[in-house]
Amino acid sequence: MDRLIELLPKFWMATGETLYIVGLAMLFGGIAGLVLGLGLYVTRKGSILENKWVFGTLNFVVNTFRPIPFIIFIAAVQPLARVVVGTGIGNNALTFGLALAATFAISRIVEQNLLTVQPGVIEAARSVGAGPLRIIGTILLPEALGPLILGYTFIFVAVTDMSAVAGLIGGGGLGNFAIQYGYRLFNPVVTWAAVILIIVLIQVVQLVGNRLARAVLRR
Amino acid sequence: MAIIEIADVTKVFPARTRGETPAAALDGVSLTVEKGEVFGIIGYSGAGKSTLVRLINALEQPTSGSVTVNDVEISSLRESQLRSVRLGIGMVFQQFNLFTSRTVWGNIEYPLKVAGVPKEQHQARISELLHFVGLVDQAHAYPDQLSGGQKQRVGIARALATSPAILLADEATSALDPETTREVLALLKRVNEEFGVTIVVITHEMEVIRSIAHRVAVMEKGRIVEHGDVFDIFSAPRAEATKRFVSTIVTSVPQGDALEALRARHPGRIVTFSFADGNTSQSAVFLTLGERRVGFELVYGGINEVQARTFGHLTLALTGADEAIDAALDDIRGVATVTEVD
Numbered sequence: 303m304d305r306l307i308e309l310l311p312k313f314w315m316a317t318g319e320t321l322y323i324v325g326l327a328m329l330f331g332g333i334a335g336l337v338l339g340l341g342l343y344v345t346r347k348g349s350i351l352e353n354k355w356v357f358g359t360l361n362f363v364v365n366t367f368r369p370i371p372f373i374i375f376i377a378a379v380q381p382l383a384r385v386v387v388g389t390g391i392g393n394n395a396l397t398f399g400l401a402l403a404a405t406f407a408i409s410r411i412v413e414q415n416l417l418t419v420q421p422g423v424i425e426a427a428r429s430v431g432a433g434p435l436r437i438i439g440t441i442l443l444p445e446a447l448g449p450l451i452l453g454y455t456f457i458f459v460a461v462t463d464m465s466a467v468a469g470l471i472g473g474g475g476l477g478n479f480a481i482q483y484g485y486r487l488f489n490p491v492v493t494w495a496a497v498i499l500i501i502v503l504i505q506v507v508q509l510v511g512n513r514l515a516r517a518v519l520r521r
Numbered sequence: 522m523a524i525i526e527i528a529d530v531t532k533v534f535p536a537r538t539r540g541e542t543p544a545a546a547l548d549g550v551s552l553t554v555e556k557g558e559v560f561g562i563i564g565y566s567g568a569g570k571s572t573l574v575r576l577i578n579a580l581e582q583p584t585s586g587s588v589t590v591n592d593v594e595i596s597s598l599r600e601s602q603l604r605s606v607r608l609g610i611g612m613v614f615q616q617f618n619l620f621t622s623r624t625v626w627g628n629i630e631y632p633l634k635v636a637g638v639p640k641e642q643h644q645a646r647i648s649e650l651l652h653f654v655g656l657v658d659q660a661h662a663y664p665d666q667l668s669g670g671q672k673q674r675v676g677i678a679r680a681l682a683t684s685p686a687i688l689l690a691d692e693a694t695s696a697l698d699p700e701t702t703r704e705v706l707a708l709l710k711r712v713n714e715e716f717g718v719t720i721v722v723i724t725h726e727m728e729v730i731r732s733i734a735h736r737v738a739v740m741e742k743g744r745i746v747e748h749g750d751v752f753d754i755f756s757a758p759r760a761e762a763t764k765r766f767v768s769t770i771v772t773s774v775p776q777g778d779a780l781e782a783l784r785a786r787h788p789g790r791i792v793t794f795s796f797a798d799g800n801t802s803q804s805a806v807f808l809t810l811g812e813r814r815v816g817f818e819l820v821y822g823g824i825n826e827v828q829a830r831t832f833g834h835l836t837l838a839l840t841g842a843d844e845a846i847d848a849a850l851d852d853i854r855g856v857a858t859v860t861e862v863d
Contacts, residue, residue: 426618429578430632430683431607433600440631444622518622520663 306492309483316479317499319393323465323475326397328458331404335457338364338405339412340438350424350434360409368406372464375403376471396465396473404461411453419445448519455511459504466500476500523589524687524719525554525577530586532572546572547583548743556686559713559720561734561751563727563766568740570723574689577721578610579603591686608636611680611718615692617672619664625651625675626660632682650678654708670701677708681718688712690722694729706732727766731755731827739763755825756797756832757858773823773834780862783820787838790846791820795858797832802856806835813849816840836862 306313338360344350345357370378376399383395419442427441443450466477476496484493532547546569554560564570575581576588579595588596595606619628629647638646651657654674664672673693680688690709694702710733712718722734730737730751738748739762747760758767768776774793775783783791796802810817821836839846850859 420616420618422614422616422618423620425580426612426614426620426679427631427635428580429607429610429612430635430679431604432631432635433604436635440634441620445620447622520665 303491305483305487305489306495309492312483313479313495313499316474316476316496319473320462320465320475320477320500320503323393323397323400323468323473324458324462327400327404327461327465328454329401331401331408331461332454332457334401334405335408336412338409339416340442342409342413343416343442344434344438348421350428350437364406364409367403368410372403373467373471375399376468391472393474396468396471400461400464400468403464404457407460408454408457411457412450415446415449415453416442418449448515451511451515451518455508455515458507458511462500462504462507522556523553524556524591525552525721526587526589527552527573527576528587528589530573530576530583530588532569532576532581533584545743547576550586550740550743550745552738552745552748554719554721555736556719557713557717558735559709559722559733561722561724561730561737562740563724563730563737564740564762565725569743570740571691573740574691574721574723577687577689578607578612608632608683609685610687610689611683611685612689612691613673613676613680613693615695617664617669617676617696619672619675619679621664624661624663625656625667625678628664628675629678629682632679636683638683646682650681653681653711654678668701669697670704673697673701673705674708677705677712681712681716684716686719688718688720690720692723692725695724695726702729703732709733727770731770735828739766752797752827752830752832755827757795771825771834773821773825775821775836775862779821783836783838783862787818787820790839790843791836791862792839792850793821793834793836793860793862794853795832795834795860798830803833803835805856806853809849809852810837810839813845813852814841815846815849 341360342357342364345353345360367375376396379399379402380390380395383398384390387394387398389395423441423445424437427437432441465473465475469475469478469481476499480493480496484490484496528551530547530550531545533543533545536543550573562570562573572581576583577590579598583596586596587594590606591609593606595603598606620631623631626647629650630643633643633646648657651660654677656671656674656678659667659671664675667675693709694705697705706729709720709722713720713733722729724730734751736749737751737754738745739754739760740746741762747754747758747763754763755767755771758764768774794806817837817839819835820838822834824831824833853859
């Protein structure tokens with residue numbers, strides 16, 4: 303316990319790092335995943351911008367990268383991280399890898415949730431003369447907003463999990479803190495402090511997500 | 522004047538899976554809808570009627586043939602040009618297809634936004650429509666707070682927002698109970714009569730056709746098997762499919778079990794006489810039978826009303842010499858339609 307109090311500044315710093323990594327990964331992965339998921343949805347057979355080749359390509363790319371185990375994925379994209387964020391190690395490189403992994407996962411969540419929108423509603427929008435872009439912005443996304451919020455909440459929890467794994471290969475954050483100061487130094491109190499904080503963080507995010515979704519769905 | 526002209530249209534949907542033969546939803550369909558009329562299209566599910574109606578606002582493109590709306594051949598237009606065509610054609614759906622993320626007000630406003638109607642004109646137009654469909658109090662409710670009938674009235678208001686000349690109703694009452702169906706049909710009738718909107722109604726219920734349509738086309742397996750004035754179709758259906766539909770609400774002709782029971786009771790000749798418009802010919806029938814010394818007994822019958830015109834059927838069991846009956850029937854053919862029941 304005394305050891306934990308001693309480590310408190312490091313503990314808060316690790317918390318900050320986790321929020322930084324997860325926040326940025328969710329921001330960039332969230333936007334890219336939304337675009338990719340929309341791409342999958344609108345180009346699939348019978349949809350508003352049906353295109354066999356684009357759909358086939360996107361589908362292949364997502365299916366190729368999504369199943370790669372995260373810890374291997376993050377190591378494998380190290381060269382790409384050097385090109386994009388200028389470094390292959392540290393929090394920024396890990397955030398990049400995390401955002402990329404989240405993109406593929408989110409794209410499937412987005413695609414699935416968009417598929418819950420009744421095709422008839424899209425047809426009604428087409429029947430009054432709305433074009434594809436307008437339908438995406440004014441019908442598709444608003445109609446699927448509730449499930450989308452729940453989907454993003456789910457992904458947030460998964461990304462927090464992945465960020466802790468990234469702590470094993472040189473990233474900062476609560477995962478790294480728990481391993482380095484708790485597990486390796488035989489101090490379960492320190493490990494559990496990190497665990498409890500992650501639980502609290504996830505509970506808060508899930509609560510906010512549920513509330514938002516309920517407000518949007520009006521139930 | 523024709524507002525919609527469909528000429529020799531076919532629509533073939535590609536095979537869904539390899540090896541499956543492509544399905545022809547429409548097979549050489551031609552029809553003309555006159556400006557200001559209510560045109561009904563009736564058929565069982567899978568007859569191709571939903572595909573047919575979607576050609577009119579180009580939600581579907583024909584495989585061959587032409588579709589002309591307001592003198593514009595729309596089957597050759599690009600998608601971007603079609604959007605302006607669609608502004609002139611409203612559509613209501615069986616499942617209402619309201620935008621659940623928008624209020625009643627927002628649903629009706631949507632076509633106005635798409636059409637680029639200036640925002641300051643929205644308020645007046647929307648409240649006018651809300652009054653017309655009787656939903657002023659529900660303006661700020663969401664669709665999931667409404668009953669089926671209310672939802673369809675929102676659907677109608679939304680379809681009328683941009684004052685289209687044509688309204689397409691795709692099974693608009695099929696998800697509603699009989700009472701609500703009557704309300705919605707009455708509303709569609711007002712749309713036609715008060716605004717002069719041409720309406721194309723798709724349905725599998727003959728009652729819908731009887732209530733509001735002026736003319737009707739009967740579809741079966743991608744083809745129009747019979748079409749004409751609603752009164753003519755009801756009083757003298759010719760195609761088998763038409764007869765089946767008409768028999769769902771015209772019950773004055775014996776069929777099925779009723780027919781078998783009649784046959785069992787009356788081993789002699791049984792004849793159905795059909796009359797349209799006015800009953801004067803009935804007395805001529807009885808007179809002729811008397812003159813030819815043919816005995817008769819009334820075994821089945823009834824008078825029906827369609828579009829404020831009446832038609833009826835009398836089924837008689839005849840007794841007497843065969844030659845006398847034949848001669849009497851020959852005479853009667855001049856005043857009524859004679860169908861010998863076998």
